[in-house]
Amino acid sequence: MKHSSSGKDEEKKARKSAPVRLKDIARDMGLSTVTISKVLRGHSDIGEETRKRVLKRMKEMHYQPNFAARALITGKTWTIGLVVPDLLHPFFAQVAKSISAEIRGQGYCLMITSSEEDPELEQQEIDQLLARRVDALLIASAQWTVESFRRIEERKIPYVLIDRKFAGLGANFVGVDDELVGILATNHLIERGCRRIAHIRGPETSTALGRAEGYRRALAEHSLPAIPGHILSIGSSGDDRGEPGGFEATRKLLAFKARPDGIFCFNDPVALGAMRAILGAGLRIPQDIAVVGCGNVLYSDFLRVPLTSVDQDSSAIGKRAAALALSLVGAKGTVRPKTELVVPRLIVRESTLRNQK
Amino acid sequence: MKHSSSGKDEEKKARKSAPVRLKDIARDMGLSTVTISKVLRGHSDIGEETRKRVLKRMKEMHYQPNFAARALITGKTWTIGLVVPDLLHPFFAQVAKSISAEIRGQGYCLMITSSEEDPELEQQEIDQLLARRVDALLIASAQWTVESFRRIEERKIPYVLIDRKFAGLGANFVGVDDELVGILATNHLIERGCRRIAHIRGPETSTALGRAEGYRRALAEHSLPAIPGHILSIGSSGDDRGEPGGFEATRKLLAFKARPDGIFCFNDPVALGAMRAILGAGLRIPQDIAVVGCGNVLYSDFLRVPLTSVDQDSSAIGKRAAALALSLVGAKGTVRPKTELVVPRLIVRESTLRNQK
DNA sequence: CATGATTGCGTAAACGATAACTCAGCCCAA
DNA sequence: TTGGGCTGAGTTATCGTTTACGCAATCATG
Structure with missing residues (x-):
């Protein structure tokens, strides 16, 4: 049996088609607000028959809880x-x-x-x-x-x-285990016969530090020299200038007396920049210089030269x-x-x- | 001059370092909550000197409004x-x-x-x-x-x-003006000398419909025949299977008696699939078949074949x-x-x- | 000097929900 | 008959803000 709403609420409903509240359901069913709230939250306090009736009516009236009100009192x-x-x-x-x-x-x-x-x-x-x-x-x-x-x-x-x-x-x-990233990439280059491996590292983040460390460890474990000037940075302005950063860094590497035959790049955008620079200089990938990136971005298998990359999952x-x-x-x-x-x-x-x- | 808080609030503060409320500032300054609230919202009700004092104290106490409470009453x-x-x-x-x-x-x-x-x-x-x-x-x-x-x-x-x-x-x-997308792409293919232009369209969305319509209009305006079977769909399962969808559709197109010499693809992923299929069949892009995509995704200039694409901004x-x-x-x-x-x-x-x- | 407006602040009642009690009725054992 | 424990509700206060008023004090006006 329905109970009539108070004049105030009635008017409000008509004006803006406000969402139904617990109060509306309560009045509609002749119960108290708290009872409805308890049903909503599965309180054990409520009789089985009442619970079912309320649940049904809640669905019918399309009740949706007000998150603001809830958050205010529960803090969640x-x-x-x-x-x-x-x-x-x-x-x-x-x-x-x-x-x-x-x-x-x-x-x-x-x-x-x-x-x-x-x-x-x-x-x-x-x-x-x-x-x-x-x-x-x-x-x-x-x-x-x-x-x-x-x-x-x-x-x-x-x-x-x-x-x-x-x-x-x-x-x-x-x-991701960044040191392992560096090791994986560098070891792979070594296995592929590279002997002068450069690293283009990222800005001062844990990620960049870890990968650089892995690179160093891999070189050391294979008794390869860490050639001075073979670690370059794309600069501190963050990840966004990855591609231009990689490009510039690689140009410097190419001008180097001991030109690298492998480059481990901080991430894929950097690797793209590096590949651009290499191909632009008339060199071949991977014959002259092999390149490894990190991130395994979308479409990296359909690039001008499909890119070997460390997947971070x-x-x-x-x-x-x-x-x-x-x-x-x-x-x-x-x-x-x-x-x-x-x-x-x-x-x-x-x-x-x-x-x- | 500070006023002491009630025991209850004091305890709460100590226990969980709760965020400061308007009430806290009010009590601290010997004003009412409403006054603080008015200052916060720039009400004209408040004296200049009081306003400044309150503003200063609010900063000092790192006040941050409670969005839930606010939302509850304002609805915003x-x-x-x-x-x-x-x-x-x-x-x-x-x-x-x-x-x-x-x-x-x-x-x-x-x-x-x-x-x-x-x-x-x-x-x-x-x-x-x-x-x-x-x-x-x-x-x-x-x-x-x-x-x-x-x-x-x-x-x-x-x-x-x-x-x-x-x-x-x-x-x-x-x-984006999707019909214009279709016209732009198709006209471009026509200008580049393509005469048998196919279209791999997307699922039943306005986007796909519009682009297909633009394609048709462009062909009609240049009095080119709309060859039956030259419009294929990647299927209805949505955008996500763009690449495999484009691949399969293109394989069908290649087997066609009147093999197209240009393909306008619904989007870039589809175009990637198409290019894969074309190159995989030993054909050349763009000499044998030209390809246009849409979306101008990242790195599309560094693909195996850099992709002409319609940018949607x-x-x-x-x-x-x-x-x-x-x-x-x-x-x-x-x-x-x-x-x-x-x-x-x-x-x-x-x-x-x-x-x- | 009484009246009315203006300025500057406070009181009380919402907003929609939950938490912490209270309480009537019933059953059962002592 | 009394007392204690369930069961299935309802009461009341509260969360932190805003809204709508209320009301002194000050000021201007005729």
Whole structure:
């Protein structure tokens, strides 16, 4: 039996076709708001028959809970924040995609913001997400300092670093084993007979440092000399100038007296720039110079010279980062920070297809 | 002069270092909550001297408004929802990126969800975003029907369709002029001397229809015959199988008695598949068959054969869609739906570099 | 000098939901 | 008959802000 609504609510409904509230259902069924709320949340307090009736009526009236009201009292927003340096970069796009897929089923939504590789902008975006009280934060950071992370910690909001980590910061981290990336790539070049292997490294991030370290270790283990000037950097302005950076760095390498016969590039865009420079100078890939990239971006098998690349399994990184974040949200007290390393995999293509050792 | 807090709030602060509230500032300064709130929103009600003092103290105490509380009473979430078929697709990634950049400055955040080209999932995601009361919705839809849009309209939430539009739906739309895309591409092939031009079209979306129509019109205007069987489709399963779809379609075209000498492909992934098939069959691009794609994706100038492509200016699409959405949020009553078409631009590369007419 | 407007701030009641109690009725054992 | 424990509801306060008023004090006006 229906009960009539009060005049005020009636008017409001007519004016703006407002969404139904618990109160509306309660009045409609002659029950109290709390009873409806309890049914909604599966409280054991409610009689079986009442529960069924309410559930049915809720469906009929197309009830959808008001997240704002809920968040206000429970403190939970059912929202995860993600900050990436560049959404256009296939690596981060894939990470975002798999995070989204992972949390979707658990009822969470994803707020994505891009820092455009700008530390200051990243700070702002983090603040914005904190102000919105996201339940957890996933960050592929372009920072130099750890200041903004301290701020997150103050707020006691769980966060997970993706791809790039920070020394001296006891934070959760999910990313690829960068040293292994460097080793894999460099070992492969060595196996293919390269003896003067250069490395074009990225800016001052953990990622770049790790890969460079792996490169050095691989050379050392094969007793190959680390030729001075064979490690170049694309500069500090971030990932975005990867291609031009790779191009310029390679031009310098080509002018070098001991011209390299293999180049391990920080990532695929850099490798593209490198290949452009090599081919532009009239040299052949891989006969004169072999090239390895990292990231295994889309279409890298259909490039002018199909590119050998180290796959970071970005999809797994996203998935595991999301799962880790969700577990932190559910956790009671403070949990010991966890580091999860994904194992990289070498994808061999034409850019290193030369005479074996 | 500071006033002491009540025991209860004190305890809470200590336990979880809760964010400061208006109440905290008010008590701290011996003012009322409302006064602080008014200062925050720039009400003209407050004396100049008080305003300055409050503003200063707010900064000092690192006040950040609680969005949930605000949303609860004002109905505004300062959140925009975006639904795309696939974040990994560079087109949508770029659109997302520029939307994000456009709304950032206005204080909005972006909730991004991916439908994975699945209409049912898209419905769910739209519902989810509606339940969260986003201020506006941007959708690049994978739907067949207009049902879910009706639902959005019921809720009176402004929405803008991106890239794909629907006949018979009076909705806001921002996308490329698809017919012009088809004309541009086909005319170009004709100018380059192609006479048997095939088209590999996309699934049943407005985008695919428009491009196919442009293709037909261009042929007709040059009095070229529309050879039966020269229009193939990659199938209905969406954009994601672009590359294999293009490959298979092209294999069929190659087996055709009147083998085409030019192919206009629905998009770049399809074009990649097509090129793979052509080269795999031992034919040359563009000498035997010229290829045009659409989308002008990253690195398409460094492919095995650099690909001529129609640029959709996805960045402009995102920017204008965002601006349109924001204007709708601000608008008072119902506004007449607006359609904004971005003008496509042909980027000529090697895949069509053959003897001119 | 009384009246009315203006300035500057405070009070109380929402917004929609949940948390923490309370409480009536019933059953059962002592 | 009394008391204790369930069961299945309802009451009330609260989350942090905003909205709509209320109301002194000051100022101008005739």
